[in-house]
Amino acid sequence: MKAALEKIGIVGMTVTEVSGRGRQKGIALQWRAGEYRVDFLPKLKLEIVVKDEDVDKVVRIMARSAWTGKVGDGKIFVFLVKKAIRIRTGESGEKAL
Amino acid sequence: MAPDLNGTSDADGPRGGFILWRYGKEEECSFNNDDSFGILALVGILWVLYGYSLSFGTDVGGICGGFNWAGLMQVGQEPSSVYATTVPHLAFMMFQAMFAIVTVALISGAVVERIKFSAFLVFAALWFTLVYCPVAHWVWGSGGLLAKLGTLDFAGGTVVHINAGMSALALAMVLRPRKGFKEGDPMEPHNIPIVVIGAALLWFGWFGFNGGSALTSGGLAASAFVATNTAAASAAFTWMILGWVHRRPTILGTVTGAVAGLVAITPAAGFVTPLAGIPIGVVAALICYCCTLFRTKRRVDESLDVWAVHGMGGIWGAIATGIFASVAINSAGADGLLLGNGLQLAKQVVGVAAVMVFAFVSTWILGRVVDAVVGLRVKEEEESVGLDISQHSERAYGSISQ
Numbered sequence: 300m301k302a303a304l305e306k307i308g309i310v311g312m313t314v315t316e317v318s319g320r321g322r323q324k325g326i327a328l329q330w331r332a333g334e335y336r337v338d339f340l341p342k343l344k345l346e347i348v349v350k351d352e353d354v355d356k357v358v359r360i361m362a363r364s365a366w367t368g369k370v371g372d373g374k375i376f377v378f379l380v381k382k383a384i385r386i387r388t389g390e391s392g393e394k395a396l
Numbered sequence: 397m398a399p400d401l402n403g404t405s406d407a408d409g410p411r412g413g414f415i416l417w418r419y420g421k422e423e424e425c426s427f428n429n430d431d432s433f434g435i436l437a438l439v440g441i442l443w444v445l446y447g448y449s450l451s452f453g454t455d456v457g458g459i460c461g462g463f464n465w466a467g468l469m470q471v472g473q474e475p476s477s478v479y480a481t482t483v484p485h486l487a488f489m490m491f492q493a494m495f496a497i498v499t500v501a502l503i504s505g506a507v508v509e510r511i512k513f514s515a516f517l518v519f520a521a522l523w524f525t526l527v528y529c530p531v532a533h534w535v536w537g538s539g540g541l542l543a544k545l546g547t548l549d550f551a552g553g554t555v556v557h558i559n560a561g562m563s564a565l566a567l568a569m570v571l572r573p574r575k576g577f578k579e580g581d582p583m584e585p586h587n588i589p590i591v592v593i594g595a596a597l598l599w600f601g602w603f604g605f606n607g608g609s610a611l612t613s614g615g616l617a618a619s620a621f622v623a624t625n626t627a628a629a630s631a632a633f634t635w636m637i638l639g640w641v642h643r644r645p646t647i648l649g650t651v652t653g654a655v656a657g658l659v660a661i662t663p664a665a666g667f668v669t670p671l672a673g674i675p676i677g678v679v680a681a682l683i684c685y686c687c688t689l690f691r692t693k694r695r696v697d698e699s700l701d702v703w704a705v706h707g708m709g710g711i712w713g714a715i716a717t718g719i720f721a722s723v724a725i726n727s728a729g730a731d732g733l734l735l736g737n738g739l740q741l742a743k744q745v746v747g748v749a750a751v752m753v754f755a756f757v758s759t760w761i762l763g764r765v766v767d768a769v770v771g772l773r774v775k776e777e778e779e780s781v782g783l784d785i786s787q788h789s790e791r792a793y794g795s796i797s798q
Contacts, residue, residue, distance in 0.1 A: 332688035
């Protein structure tokens, strides 16, 4: 996904390691003897801010490059960003992206 | 002299290994609360002040030693006339210190993440004095009850492992489970690499315990060394297979197997043939694996499984000593069941039973008493926040993402 985004000029992103739970209901892991269940599995959360007109294109590219067809592919949520500011220069709006 | 000091410093290897082994298995927020380090310090002091004397001093009714060696009076650089006559008395005393320290530290495994640190120190000091020292005397002291009976314990299967295992179980039951345990919250070991490093150090250090218990360099130490490694390897392999049968071989299972094997061979190492390490290790893994499952099913929060691995492993080891022992290996020992001598097995069983009952009952009582006077358990909020912060004002991992 990184490579696909880079190709269209999107380089900046924030990645967070999270623990998440979907409808899989976790997995069973093995202990010293016997098992235990874990609900929250490690996942990655990716945050990107893009121009309004690019949203559909970026969402399409992300969905395509992350797809495996298996449970656990994840979700994309689109949020409205009210303001964006580059701290170093003070630029705001689209120039800050 | 060199071999005994080597044995003593090698026997100190487990100290580091043991700490790591424990640390990795606990939950992140109570990592620092592993009381082992405090215990290492406490027992180290008590041992030289009076512990050694109470365990090995002049016999008092077969129950414990006297105070003739308190404060290391008359324990100097000359060998003792009674114990380890080829090495300096101080060296023997120090070697024995390792066993005392480890035994007390083992019990802390039963109470992780919910015991009040101050209460535990009080409990540990009392337990050391009233349980460890007498049992050590019974088995290893000149004139001790079980020593006179003829119960064999080469490097502490009974004194250390059965003692600690049964006591851990009693204390865990007195203390009741951690919050969330009954509901089945997964108490995932938080750092397996640390556990593995710890296990590796334990395996290495155990050679010091078992080999060093020969008290002199030479054939017997070598034999014990081989038996130890063979048992550890056999048990590790067996536990690995058991995990595989369940679903997959796990590293946590394999290293636990190794420890079970090390525990089981401990009383036997210098009395049985090296190859006897194989059946001893294999059976140890089987027994301890089943006991771990049993303990989990009964929902007893003794989650580091001191009882299942050390207690039950030690019991099997003591019995195995009665089966596999041979005078050809160690003339100071005896022949076991396989060589036609069923009496030794009987002596082992008596010894095992005596220590099992004494350790469990006295720990139960001691736990109740300390609970009544000082209060053993932390408050509920303290337990939720994690003992690192509530008991020690310290974070093991000080970054935001925790």
